[in-house]
Amino acid sequence: MFYFDPLYFVFALPPMLLGLWAQFRVKSAFKKYSQIRTQSGINGAEAARRxxxxxxxxxxxxxxEATRGMLSDHYDPRHKALRLSEDVYSLSSIASVGVAAHEAGHALQDKTGYAPLQIRSIMVPAVSIGSNVGPILFMAGMFLAGTLGTTLAWAGIALFGSTALFALVTLPVEFDASRRAKELLVSQGIVSRAEMQGVNAVLDAAALTYVAAAAQAIMQLVYFLSIMNRRD
Structure with a gap:
């Protein structure tokens, strides 16, 4: 059956390993720089507010606002809320202010109408459907013969394609938020230029997780397309 296809691992393994490496780097960098206090003494919540x-x-x-969960930090454009995990919210560490500034960067993007953020927000409903329903339709199409099977498979690919597109659109959104964060942390006197080494380590590691996610979605899509090519 197609889901035991050894070729799947050729497509899936490299981005999966990249994702594991990215997660390791994020946790390692965050743990290290969470233990180093900022010279300014400003915590994550204060940095974001400033x-x-x-x-x-x-x-x-x-x-x-403070929210539960480790590295659950995010900006909610619908409710206009910047939610920081408890450690990021309360700690005066290099890691905390770096993450908080990154999320504040998303709020600034929202205020200025940053196009990739707006596109990503519009895509959310379609992606929530595509990521779940797309693979199911594709598998159903593979089990069915004839025109119906082919139609279902292509519909699944189209739906899942929205997930890959979403992952690509996410990249400039995240990179731009980190760029804004790095500039503002120094210009606002929240961290010194020497402390930026730690901020860069945390935010660059976080950026790698989004690259890995995009690679995983794209390679999954390419795998689906390769199956359809062999079927044809």
Missing amino acids: ILDRGGISSSQVKV
């Missing part, structure tokens, strides 16, 4: 205020985003427009 960046937002300087960017013309008041507390009534975007709230900075």
Whole structure:
């Protein structure tokens, strides 16, 4: 059956290993620089608030909130909330202010109408369907013969393709947020230029996880297409 195809590992293994390496780097860098206090003594919540205020985003427009879970930090454009994990929110560490500044960068993107962020937000409903339903339709199509099977398989590929496209659109969004974060942390006096080594280590490792996710989605899509090519 196609899902035991050894060729699958040719497509899946390299991006999976890259993803594991990226996750290791993120956890390792975050753990290391969570133990190094910023010279300014500013914690993650204060860093995010200072960046937002300087960017013309008041507390009534975007709230900075604490949320549970390790590295569960994110910006919610629908509810205009910047949610930081408890360690990032409360600790005055290089890692904490780096992550907080990155999420504040997303809020600034939202305020300025950054196109890739808007596109990604629009794609969310389709991606939530495509990532789950797409592979199911594809597998169903593989089990069925004739025109119906082919149609279902291509429909699954099209739906899953939205996941790969979403992963690609995510890359400039994340890279730009990190770029903004790095510039603002120094210009706002939150970290020194010497401390930026730690910020770079944390944010660059986090960026690699998004590269790995994009590689995984693209290679999965290419694998589906290769199956269809062999079937034809």
